[in-house]
Amino acid sequence: MQRRHFLQTTAAATVLPTLLGGLPISAHGFAPNLFELTGGATQTDRVLVIIQLTGGNDGLNTIIPLDQYTNLMRARANVAIAQNRVLPLRGATGIHPAMVKVKNLFDNGQIGIVQNVGYPEANGSHFQSTDTWTSAADSNVLLPSGWGGRYLNNEYPGFPVDYPNAQAPHPLAITIGSVASNVVQGPVINMGMAINSTSSFQQLLTGSVDTAPNTLAGHELTFIRQMVRQTDVYSTTLQQAAARAQNLSPLYPTAGVNELADQLKIVAQLVAGGLQTRVYVCSLGGFDTHSSQVDTGDGNTTGEHAKLLSLISVALDAFQDDLRRLRVQDRVVGMTFSEFGRRMVSNSAKGTDHGEAGPMIVFGTSVNPIIHGPNPTIPADATFVDNLPMQIDFRSVYASILKDWFQVPQATINALLPSSVGQFPYVPVIRQGTVTGSTPAAELEVTGFSVFPNPARERATATFECQGGHVQMVLRDVVGREVRRVLDRAMPQGQCQVPVDVSGLKAGLYYCHVREGQRVSARSLSVL
């Protein structure tokens, strides 16, 4: 048959939505962008788990500035957590008591907190702000693709034609939950496979479909659903991965109790089962707490928001425990994000309205287990419309993860995260020793590292246990810029004491980073 293509149409973006539980599951393509992100180019086995907290999480009731309590109570007495109920993390920073398991993870070096994350010219619309966070565009720019999706699209032009293939047999990204994440949306198609619900995951594994009524229409519906299932190009690889590993942690709640834990459980199983997928996107909704975010009494520690934070806390704890038992813990890091924080000043309905900056939680044995950035400052005269200002652009976190976790060249990162503000400052959310090596987390710290006095004026002292070799020690500001080089030479084995000159530095929070071979540690240092 003669076929002359005199018509030009858009590139055949072969999307293959399939059905899970009678609902479409978009087994999207693999666009060039995500390949390098997912390590196709560098052959990494590292995994990034992104947890989207939809609705706008109230950061001030999650990571709590203990040094701001007077003004905090002034601003939001009807929702603020009673000060004596806040769990201290480090310094003057505390955490909601519902997140006790996250605090324990923090103490065990598996949690980092990035404070006051946002973007310039914040937008109060859920939709628009979510689009900004997932696209990683400037807030006044419409970018229909996601930051992860763009990355894959550049690496793998032509996806999804001829995918899966021998080099990329598995989905590049998997979204779990009904939110079809834009994070991995490519310029043309989504780069991720979506699993709509945990029950649809079970259907995927068993090859079953939702039952339809015993009618003519039901007969044809069942046929189409089965056909869709059969043509899902990734169902077999998912089934195989799931068959190779079982979740080992007893800490997971019963299925259906904790939506996020159910999702992370799937992630752990697939990672342990050898799925080469590098990016997983999970989600938990309900953070749009305009009213009744706390119950009356008990120091405002209970209520809807506390329940949500508890879900996160329990889920992360079980997930980390499972990863450890499955011996894949050092391959996985994750982070939470939410489209915005909430107002400093609460409303009369015991709720909080759409705000701006908020904290991100990074988790995993390979994260830098510190608190990045200072506590937010609550003015004494905060009004209802005042917002917490952004101090760290969320794209700094993305860029740093791309750089340190997936070894993406800086030039590529700059191209992936286009912005009028230029290259984003570095935030060391990944523990330095893990950036290039595979040293177990336990051996990564520089032993006995501390900096004192803290806060310091003019001069501080750093001490550490030296193994004998080249040591580099630098001071960085909260966005990662190097402001002082303290040490850069060979040091003898044994206890070392080094003066740290902080004279002339602007008052504020800094980080003192020390690196000796693969070992890296960082401590915060307040300069007066």
Place this chain on the structure above:
Amino acid sequence: MNRRTFLRKPAAPVAALFERPAAGSDQSPGKGETVNTIANKELPTAPRSLAGIAPYTGPWGPVQAAHLLRRATFGSSRDEINTAASQSLTQVLDRLFTAPATPEPPVIGFSGDPDFPFGSQFVTGNIEGWTARCSLRAWWMGLMLKDTSLVEKMTLFWHNHFVVLIDTDAGILNSRFGYRYVALLREQALGNFKQLAKDVTIEPAMLSFLNGTDNSADAPNENYGRELLELFTIGKGRIIGPGNYTTYTESDVQAAARVLTGWQYSEENINSFFTESRHEPGPKQFSSAFGNRVITNQGDQEYKTLIDLIFDRPETAAFLVRKLYRWFIYYVIDATTEANVIQPLAAQLRQNGYNVAPVLRTLLASEHFFDAVNIGCMIKSPMDFVLGTLRQMSVALPPESELEPSYNCWYALVDSAERMQQFIGNPPNVAGWPAYWQTPQYYEMWINAMTLRWRNEYTNELSSNYGYVVIVNGVSYPLKIEIIEWVQSLPAATAADCNLLILELVKQLLPFPLTANQLTFLNDTLLPGLPDFEWTVEWQDFLSDPNDMAKRNAVDSKLRAVLRQIMGLAEYHLA
């Protein structure tokens, strides 16, 4: 040139009154066509309707109107459905049976080929070739896209019935014949089956396609005579003896071929003509299946006598009614349906001298048609799918005054449907698309790994914010669903309520309601993790400043996500 592209197998011992064509080894499957392994191994046994052809008197509203319009046309906009629901069934049928004016013939719709001047007439001139046939196909698609009567759906029915392939090496390769053929089908779309059979018999396209032009007294060619009996009129029954198919015999095929000798086509005059000297003058003896009738020499009028002879048989009426049934209702015809629907309609068809419109009207107005079990059980053909998506969501194409963009966009639709294995002008063989005869799979033939991909890609592109882009001379013409405008056309209170809005979309796009779980999922697609009122907030925020691109994009992307999900449902493939 033997146009018979399939082999016959011995009749299977089935209850069917006639044998269906069987796919054979020399049948060339469509591009990428595969028969999937999940499709029916035997006909489904789900309960059928007991209702007959008595006029439907039950509830009349958007559900019934949408069902009627989905089957009788290639899908309808929300306005069209609401209008129909506000009228009576009689009024709606009156309109469906009112044929639009005969369309202007096609012109060369594509530029750049010096042999085919852009915009020139070709259906009566000397221009002939591939570009002309593409123009014909695009023009035909354009007519189907805009027709709101029954005419185009019936024109396609006749194309699938009196099959001619207009553009393959095996086809007629003559766009002027192709145009004549299509125009004839359209003219008789709601007309008289018997007359159409007579006209088609001496139509140049058919004389070319099934070798009638080679059929002479000295060198008989049975190709057309055989298909006339087996596929076009009386149909093949069970084999009850050597060369005896119950409804006709091999000797009847030979006799019919001799009746038809002498007809040829002229490429120069674009017509057919009769040559007495090529015609077999002797008597033609027919078998007992035709009452042992003899047709004597009547020259150029003799073919009409043959058609009359065949149409005197009641099996001919029943054969056509079954094909109409499978075109409009469902593919399983059980004994009850045969007794309550097929036979009464066949009697009506015979009694009124084979006028199709009254029979169709009886069918589309019947209790049987509106029985709930017959709603949503048809798998959309590629034409239904491609055209229906555009029509249901009122997708705008370039104005017809912009000739080249129009032809290119129409051809893009031809192309899409071809990928889904329905190429207008080129059914896979003389039996038509197997979805209407291949037992036991029938409609399920449309769905396989290849076609599902293309179907999903098509709706994904139409529901995307960049659209299905057709590029003409460097200019992009995106075909895309303007979802914001669609939602704005809803009552304000509906548009501002996420759950009502989702219900409206589901009602417009799917033939039956979704489950509560599915609706919850769609809600979560529109409002990921957010309470319902946030939709109202975002929507009102957009309405307050509709020119703010950021606000527009915020609601647009969420609505498109819902659209993509609904169109990705298995339910979306049903009509």
